[in-house]
Amino acid sequence: MILHEDPFSGNCYKIRLTAALVGQPIERRFYDITKGETRTEAFLSQVNANGRIPVLQMGDRFLPESNAACWYLAHGSSLIPSDRFDQADMLRWMFFEQYNHEPNVATLRFWLGKLGEDALSETQRAQLPAKRAAGEAALRLMDDHLARQDWFVGGDITLADIALYAYTHVCEPGGFALADYPHIQAWIARVAAQPAYVPMD
C-alpha cells in the first residue's frame, strides 16, 4: 500500500497511525500542498480528481478521504467496534471531526502555525473569530465527553480516537491551549501510550 501524503497534515498522520496500530506496512510518497503539488495535471488524473491528500493507494485503486482510508485499514481489527450502535457512534465522531473540528482546529493551525497571520487574506482574517469559537466549542465538547469515559466509544481505542487525536494533539500552533482541556490532555497520553504508536513527523 502507498500513502500519498504531506507529513505536516494531520489527516495524513491518521492513516499512518492506523496502519501502525494494525501492523500494516505502507510506503510513503510526499507532496507539499503549499507548492500546489496536489493540483498538477498528473495528480488530478491519476491520484485524486479532488486535488487533495491523503490518498491511500492499493495497486491501481485510489482511496481519498482520511477517515475512509482509516476505515479500510482497520477492517477486521478492534479499532472498529462490532456492535451496531457503537460502530455508528464511532462514525458519528469521525463525521464530527471532519465537520466541526478539522475546518477550525486544523485550519487555524495551518493558517497561523504554517502560513503565518501576515500571509492571510482579508477573507481568511475575517473568519478567524468564528473559527476560533467553533474550534474551542469542538474541544470543549470533546473534553466534556472525556470527563466521563477514557475513549470516545466503548472501553478501548477506536478510529474515533485516532481521527480526533491527529489535529487535537498539535492544536497549539493554531492558538488553542491544551491546558484548558485536562481530560483531553489525559486522553492524549493514553493514545500516545499505545504499544505500536508512531508519532507525527
Add this chain to the structure above:
Amino acid sequence: MILHEDPFSGNCYKIRLTAALVGQPIERRFYDITKGETRTEAFLSQVNANGRIPVLQMGDRFLPESNAACWYLAHGSSLIPSDRFDQADMLRWMFFEQYNHEPNVATLRFWLGKLGEDALSETQRAQLPAKRAAGEAALRLMDDHLARQDWFVGGDITLADIALYAYTHVCEPGGFALADYPHIQAWIARVAAQPAYVPMD
C-alpha cells in the same frame, strides 16, 4: 425510532430517505434552527450537546451526525456494500459530502434561499465567492464521476448516493444550476425512481 429534525434540512432528509428505503418507520420531532430550538438547555442536555440536528433516537440512546444515523439504519441492507474496498469508497463519498459539498452547496442554499442575501453578515458575504467556487467544484467532480457510472459506488444505490442526493437535488435556491450538470440530473431521476422513495417536504 425518533428523528429529531428540521424538515428544511437536507441532513435530516437523508435519514428519512434511508429509513424509507430500508422500510424502517420513524417518528418525527420538529425543531426550527432559525429560532434556536436546538440550542436550548433541554436540547443540549438531553438530545445533543453539539446543539445540532438531525439526531436519531433509539430508546435512551442518541445518535447525532446525519451520515452516522444513515449508517445505523442501513445496517445489513444493500445500501451498504459488503466488499471491503467498496464500503470504504462509499464512506469516502460520505466524508466528501460533509467536507466539500455540504459546507458550500447546503450553506449557500440556507444563506441565499432561506435567510436571504440582505440578512447576511459582512463575514458571510465575504465567503460567498469561495463557497460558490467550492460548491461548483464539488458538483463538477460529481458530474464527472457520474459520466462514467450510474451510482457513486458499484452497480446500485448506496448511502453515498443518498448522502449526496439530499442537498444536490435542492441546490438551485443556493444559486447553482442543475442544467450545468447533465449527469447529475440523470442520477437525480434514478434516485427519485427508487420504489420506496420519499420526497423532501
